[in-house]
Amino acid sequence: MRKILFALLWAVLNVNAQTSPEGVDVRKSRLLLLPASTVERSSAQQYGQLMRSAQAKGALNRDSAQLARLRRIAAELIPHVKRFNPAAVQWRWEVNLISSKTVNAFCMPGGKIAFFTGILDALQLTDDEVATIMGHEVGHALLEHGRARMSEQVLKNVGISVAAAALNLGQLSTELLAQGANLAVSLPYARHQESDADLVGLELAARSGHDPRAAISVWQKMSRLAQANASAPGRGGGQPPQFLSTHPSNENRIREIEANLPKVLPLYAKARP
Numbered sequence: 001m002r003k004i005l006f007a008l009l010w011a012v013l014n015v016n017a018q019t020s021p022e023g024v025d026v027r028k029s030r031l032l033l034l035p036a037s038t039v040e041r042s043s044a045q046q047y048g049q050l051m052r053s054a055q056a057k058g059a060l061n062r063d064s065a066q067l068a069r070l071r072r073i074a075a076e077l078i079p080h081v082k083r084f085n086p087a088a089v090q091w092r093w094e095v096n097l098i099s100s101k102t103v104n105a106f107c108m109p110g111g112k113i114a115f116f117t118g119i120l121d122a123l124q125l126t127d128d129e130v131a132t133i134m135g136h137e138v139g140h141a142l143l144e145h146g147r148a149r150m151s152e153q154v155l156k157n158v159g160i161s162v163a164a165a166a167l168n169l170g171q172l173s174t175e176l177l178a179q180g181a182n183l184a185v186s187l188p189y190a191r192h193q194e195s196d197a198d199l200v201g202l203e204l205a206a207r208s209g210h211d212p213r214a215a216i217s218v219w220q221k222m223s224r225l226a227q228a229n230a231s232a233p234g235r236g237g238g239q240p241p242q243f244l245s246t247h248p249s250n251e252n253r254i255r256e257i258e259a260n261l262p263k264v265l266p267l268y269a270k271a272r273p
């Protein structure tokens, strides 16, 4: 019995291929433990806390022009999320901008997006580049990578027997869920999740009329910044941009993006004004 439960509960990353006549092919996480509604509620709480603490520091949405730009780009991308996650159409999407030198951006489960001013400033992002980064982050949420990780984490924390007993999850403390939600933005995703998020980003950008080739310049800018920081330890402390610590850049990543461009460039051609 115990063995079966293990097999059942640890099949957290049981994935199946999703193919389509046009656009990219990605794997969708299939989760057995945490219901989407639980994960989204917990993420919304975490996100709300984060935004309130940013506001308390006077660091929330101070640049109204940049905020408007981010919200416009999100509004362009969101109508195209359905193919990757039909439920996402009903999400209560939010986009906020936090004033911080942090070079990072994220989208929590349920469509809670945040950009740090650091990523806009340090990389001097164009709209197309913002669209591919936002599309990538939104991709993690659509493919439920955060939900997968929270499920794994909760399972590790509460132990298998408790998790099994509490499968309706009413007994899980909010603290445990909060820990899981924190992890959803602070740890790197698995490599296959990263490449799938890249692909979703390419397609969302293309379908919304943003040049998906911008994904390549994003990664080029990112590695230039990493090199600059490494050679000027006074400013960056020799630290790589935070985005790179959760999104390792490499030649392979750019090659994979290039290899998938033929699948999305026709969508871009159709969507272009």
Ligand SMILES: [Zn+2]
Pocket: 136, 137, 140, 189, 194, 197, 246, 247
């Ligand atoms: Zn990612």
